[in-house]
Amino acid sequence: QQQVKQSPQSLIVQKGGISIINCAYENTAFDYFPWYQQFPGKGPALLIAIRPDVSEKKEGRFTISFNKSAKQFSLHIMDSQPGDSATYFCAAKQHTRYIFGTGTRLKVLA
Amino acid sequence: NAGVTQTPKFQVLKTGQSMTLQCAQDMNHEYMSWYRQDPGMGLRLIHYSVGAGITDQGEVPNGYNVSRSTTEDFPLRLLSAAPSQTSVYFCASSYNRVGETQYFGPGTRLLVL
Numbered sequence: 001q002q003q004v005k006q007s008p009q010s011l012i013v014q015k016g017g018i019s020i021i022n023c024a025y026e027n028t029a030f031d032y033f034p035w036y037q038q039f040p041g042k043g044p045a046l047l048i049a050i051r052p053d054v055s056e057k058k059e060g061r062f063t064i065s066f067n068k069s070a071k072q073f074s075l076h077i078m079d080s081q082p083g084d085s086a087t088y089f090c091a092a093k094q095h096t097r098y099i100f101g102t103g104t105r106l107k108v109l110a
Numbered sequence: 111n112a113g114v115t116q117t118p119k120f121q122v123l124k125t126g127q128s129m130t131l132q133c134a135q136d137m138n139h140e141y142m143s144w145y146r147q148d149p150g151m152g153l154r155l156i157h158y159s160v161g162a163g164i165t166d167q168g169e170v171p172n173g174y175n176v177s178r179s180t181t182e183d184f185p186l187r188l189l190s191a192a193p194s195q196t197s198v199y200f201c202a203s204s205y206n207r208v209g210e211t212q213y214f215g216p217g218t219r220l221l222v223l
Contacts, residue, residue: 043214
């Protein structure tokens with residue numbers, strides 16, 4: 001049972017454009033929502049995270065928007081660069097368990 | 111700090127064979143977990159541990175065993191490998207508090223023939 005739904009599956013963006021990846025969840029008991037970035041052959045690495053009492057968090061070019069009532073959250077990558085080309089996973093945590101989305105493969109064209 | 115280390119990097123098994131995937135961390139993290147990553151499925155939690163001597167099942171525990179005798183080590187055992195267990199396996203660790211970063215190892219690529 002997939003509790004965190006992620007879209008799109010793949011995304012192609014021009015250099016300098018905005019990349020937007022969306023996730024939706026069902027379980028209102030989730031209390032932490034991280035985004036991970038994974039390059040080929042590597043393990044995922046934490047990119048940015050948010051708690052449900054905050055509606056937006058920004059770190060450099062990366063922003064999480066969180067809509068608690070709609071049970072949705074999204075990652076925005078501003079001024080996307082070819083080096084951002086990777087697979088991105090959203091996740092949700094409840095107590096000690098993380099549930100991951102299925103991933104979005106982002107390609108930023110030079 | 112070496113962070114989270116995993117061995118081996120790659121392994122080929124025959125159906126029915128057993129093996130242990132090793133995971134170690136040197137950050138004194140209480141929480142450790144094992145995931146498998148399959149195309150289109152994201153990362154699925156196999157087993158996790160919140161401290162030495164404490165383990166629990168995740169989403170897909172069947173066919174796998176774990177133990178946590180020390181804070182540092184969290185091995186994953188495949189009792190009788192099946193082709194369906196062909197996957198990339200990641201170990202991760204963190205402090206057991208909300209908001210703590212979960213650090214992933216480099217992964218073990220397993221092929222079961």
